[in-house]
Amino acid sequence: MIRNFTKVIFVLVFCCSSAMLANAQSTVISGTVTDKVSRAPIPGVNVTVKGRTTAASTDVNGRFSLTSIEKPPLTLVLSYVGYATVEQQLTATTTNLSLEMESGVILGQEVVISASRTPERILESPVTIERISASNIKDLPAPSFYDALTNLKGVEMSAQSLTFKSVNTRGFNSNGNTRFNQFVDGMDNQAPGLNFSVGNIVGLSELDVDNVELLPGAASALYGAGGINGTLLMTSKNPFDYQGASFQFKTGINHVNDNESQVQQFNQLDVRLAKSWNKRFGFKTSFSFLQAKDWAANDTRDFDRTARQLKSGDRNTDPNYDGVNVYGDEISQNMINVAQSVQNQTVAGILAATGNTLNIKNVLDASLPANATAAQQGAFLNSLPAALRGTVQNYLPFYFGLRNNAIPNQYVSRTGYAEKDLVDYDTKSLKTSTTLNYRITKSIEAIAQANWGTGTSVYTGTDRYSLRNFSIGQYKLELKGKDFFVRAYTTQERSGEAYNATILGTFINEAWKPSTTWFPQYIANYLGSRAAGQSDAASQMYARSQADIGRLIPGTPGFESAKIAITAKPIGPQNGAKFTDKTNLFHYEGMYNFSDLFSNVVDFQVGASYRNYFLHSDGTIFDDANRTLTIEEYGAFAQLGKKMLDDKLKLTVAGRYDKSQNFEGRFTPRITGVLTVAPNNNIRASYQTGYRNPTTQDQYIDLAVGGGSTRLIGGLPEFLEKYKLISNPGVLADNYRAFLGSVASGTPNAALLVPYVFDPRGVRPESVKSFELGYKGLLDRRLLIDTYAFYNIYSNFIGAVEIYQNPTATAVKFNVPVNLVDDVKTYGGAFGLDYMFGKFNATGNVSYNKINNVPAGFINTFNTPEIRYNLGLGSKEIVKNFGFNAQYRWQDKFTWSSTFGTGEVPAFNTVDAQVSLKIPSINSIVKVGGSNILNKYYSTSFGNPTVGAIYYTSISFNP
Structure with missing residues (x-):
């Protein structure tokens, strides 16, 4: 491994040295770009050397500077949304240029980087790409630029809370999306312990976003492991191009007409400061703080965890009720099994107390009839030694219940607590970012950057988790030039006071009254009620009311004290x-x-x-209570591109090799082609491959969830051996459920208990082959069309199986990541258009996704509606200084499947809208808007909160 690391360092040093050499032979071109009519500088203009990779953008004063090895004559190309493209021939002077642009309707001229890791017009991208610029962000109707990603073509989002949202493209959506990469200024934004990006908890303040580029589909050949369904790259503003002070204050309300809450206030403050000196040293810092009341997950429908589906009933009608967002009621026992356990313990205890001379069950069988009267029972008790009378008296209801078959074959759950009583809905989000920039030469820059974020939010995994004062820090050192970069960064994840709400509900119950006491009390009271002539349903309700006497009630000192004590102790032996x-x-x-x-x-x-x-959970997530766990990965890539046929065809070939310490190495090739069939009209085709290693949790997790009813374990061979799943195999959940059904019918069928055979190699990396054909074209400078179709083939697809070990005894349930033997195939496409007419811009897109040949019982997480679409209409300035933007979104119903639960997500539609007023005299914008303004509460995924409207007003200075 040290040898491999040395190779990496050698490549980095070589890159840096080559860059220094190239810089020594380069030519600097600089100038200023202004509006032809107003003479005002235009920031954000893309400046490129025609036919070359050299590119730059203008700063807030319209200035630009770029370096090229080309000597005049050459052609500069200037492009900016809303202005006609300018081509400027340079024959001599290459510095202090004065260039003008004329306002005009034109689309598709933005320059993107991420598609090929080199500058190119978005029209000429070899793969599908979506982009949001800094100027676009000012017009978005969503509460934040991150929320607005869902309006992009092919994008969907799972909202687990107000500030925790997972972005996804091309299917396989999940709450913690491990198939989608997210980068902030080149840094992988994943929380390394969770192995997925935690939304934008740590990331960019809206004032500091320069651009956002999104690549749907596989990108492993350029960006490494992960991201087999998509890659999101967010880039912040640098302090040289965007100087000065900016702030934005946004205030509003949510929870309007919410049955769970009164109207709540929503506040957010963003501040950014940037300054440069002598065009050498630059500094910037940004700050963002949000405070609000979170959305509530309040689904109280009855869920069958064994069948993994909803069932009819509620707490009053179903003794084994388990509410979707009710926690602590996952603990369930069979009434007959509990009675038998009480009987066995009583018999064993009396045998031990009497020197193995008195088997109380045998004595009762011989001494009393099955319908013994109270008098007969009393006489028998009086015949016993006084020391045994109390024990036997407590045992008698269970004895006669079992003897007379009076105890139903019924599972009973403990009484749970609503999520709102267990998690912290006082949402907070604090993000900071500071950079120090030093330009060693005009084209080589050194950067030190520190991003840090903390917050309180709620996340959905196998259980619901309250991420209280959760924090992530990212710290980077980077040296970059026009043609190279070398960077090193670290991501430091800290769980703060985060806790598992399901476990909390369970342990509050246990702290008040252990289940070993509660369930026998329940059954004894049930039998007493039945003996008094009450119905089964009435007796079940009576039994619960008696067993729950003294139960801790939310809001009382006893409940709050237990909650504080349990959330202060780590998961594991300390309960x-x-x-x-x-x-x-x-x-x-x-x-x-x-x-x-x-x-x-x-x-x-x-x-x-x-x-x-470096995994470090003290045994609360990973199997690291008594050992140190590390995972090393390395890789390298190369890409070769060539233009042909008078620059009308560009072919690119790329390949990357990656190796993780626990798995074999992987090679991921990529072939793309772009054909210009007419000016500004291009057909693109690509074959891309991608792969992802099993996540850190897929490899090393060892955690009891669902109130202790399920154990999540890693898929490495060591865990299969640790829990003897090879030598003592379990059965799939579907087979176990079928067996229980046969038992309930009175004809047990052991043939249903087919052992599940694990691959002894354990879980392995997942890969995808992606084929895409697309077209992007500009018609009459007013209509931009972008469409594509894709077909994906996944090999060694990583999902999970639920296994019940020892199914005929006390079954133990495991959730284990495994690879699917057969390939999984998905396909789909999207169509989008942008049309500019007069002062208006109309947009629309529709997406389609489909999956096939996935076996039943396999948790595949293809949680994607087949069809969804977006429609938009806006104007930057419909009349002087007034603009507006409105977006409509609709998606079809679909079935959501995850380790948390399975159920249908209904179709929904939302409308986001805003109107804005520019105040040039103070360089400010006032905006009034809202998301989901019709206030139709909806949910994006099963078990997650319902989302209503947010209405807000904001003022931005120097945005």
Whole structure:
């Protein structure tokens, strides 16, 4: 491994050295871009050298500077949304240029980087790409730029709370999306212990976003493991191009017409400061703080965890009720089994007390009839030694209940607590980002960056988790130039006071009255009620009311005291609910683009990376209570591109090799082609491959969830051996359920208990082959069309199986990640358009996704509606200084499947809208708007909260 790491370092040093050499031979081109009519500088203009990879953008004063090895004559290309593209021939002077742009209707001229890791017009991208610029963000109707991602073509989002939302494309949506990568200024934004991005808890303040680029589909050839369904890249503003002070204050309300809450206030403050000196040293810092009352998950429908489906009933009608968002009621026992356990313990206890001379059950069988009267029972008790009378008296109801078959074959659950009484809905989000930039030369820059975020939110995994004062820090050192970068960063995850709400509900019950006491009390009271002539239903209700006497009630001192004590103790032997997660990630990478060195005859890039995970949960998530767990990964890639047929066809070939310490190495090739069939009209085709390693949790988790009813374990061979799942195999949940059904019918069928055979190699990396054909074209400069179709083939698809070990005795339930033997195939497509007419811009897109050949019982998480679409209409300035934007979104119903639960998500539609007023005299914008303004409460996924309207007003200074 040290040898491999040395190779990576060698590549990085080589990249840096080559960059220094290239810089020595380069030419600097600089100038200012202004509006032809107003003479005002235009910030954010894309400036490129035609036919080359060289690119730059103008700063807030309209200035730009770029470096090229080309000598005049050459052609500069200026592009910016809302302005006609300008091509400027340079024959001599290359500095202090004065360039003008004229306002005009034109689309598709934005320059993107992420599609090929080199600048190119979005029209010429070889793969599907979506982009949001800083100027777009000012017009978005959503509460934040991150929320607005769902309006992009092919994008969906799972909202687990107000601030925790998972972005996804092309199916397989999940609450913690491990198939989608997210980068902030080049740093992988995942929480290394969770192995997925925690929304935008740590990320960019809206004032500091320069652009957002999203790549649907596989991108492993360029960006490494993960991201087989999509990659999101967010880039912040640099302090040289965007200087000065900015702030934004947003206030509003939510929970309007909410049955669970009164109207609540929503406040957010964003501040950004940036300054540069001598065009050498730059500094910026940004700050964002949000405070609000979170949405509530309040689904009280009855859920059958064994059958993994909803059932009819509620707490009053179903003794084994388990509410979707009610916790603590997952603890369930069979009434006959409990009675038999009481009988066995009583018999064993009396035998031990009497020197194995008195088997009380045998004596009762011989001494009393099955219908013994109270007098006969009293006489028998009086015949016993006084020391045994109390024990036998408590045992008699169970004895006669079993002897007379008076105890039903019924499961009974403990009384649970609503989520609102267990989690912290006082949502807070604090994000900071600070960078120090130093330009060593005009094209080489050193950067030190620190991003840190903390917050209180709620996340849905196998259980619901209250992420209280959860924090992530990301710290980076980077050296970059026009054609290269070398960076090193670390991600430090801290769980703070985060805890498992399901475990909390269970342990509050246990702290008040252990289940070993509660269930026998329940059954004894049930039998007493039945003996008094009450019906089964009435007796079940009576038994619960008696067993629950003295139960801790939310809001009382006893309940709050128990809650505080349990959330302060870690998960594990201490019977707490708190996570102790201090997992760290260290990452090193570099890249060099040799295109200029080859005089742009071909585009050629190479790069390499190395990362190391240090898992640290003290046994509360991973199997690391008594050992240290690390995971090393490394990889390298190369990409070669060439334009042909008078630059009408560009072909690109790329490949990447990656290796993780627990798995075999993987090679992921990529082939793309873009054909210009007419000016500004391009057909693209691509074959991409991607892969993802099993997550840190897929590898090393060892955690009891569902109130202790299920154990999540890693899929590595060591866990299959630890829990003897090879030598003592269990059965799939579907088979176990069928067996229980046969038992209930009185004809047990053991043939249903077919052992599940695990692959002794354990879980392995998942890969995908993705084929895409697309078209993007600009018609009459007013209509931009973008459409694509894709077909994906997943191999070794990672899902999970639920296994019941020892099914005929005391069954133990495991959830284990495994690979599907057969390939999984998905397909779909999308169509989008942008149309500008007069002062208006109309947008629309529709997406389609489908999956086939997935076996029943396999948790595949293809949680995606077949059809969804977005419609938008806006104007930056419908009349002087007034603008507006409105977005409508609809998606079809679909079935959501996850380790938390399975159920249908109804179809829903939402409308977001805003109107804005520019105040040029103070360089400010006032905005009034709302998301889901019709206030139709909806849920994006099973078990997650319902989301209503947010109405807000904001003022932005120098946005």
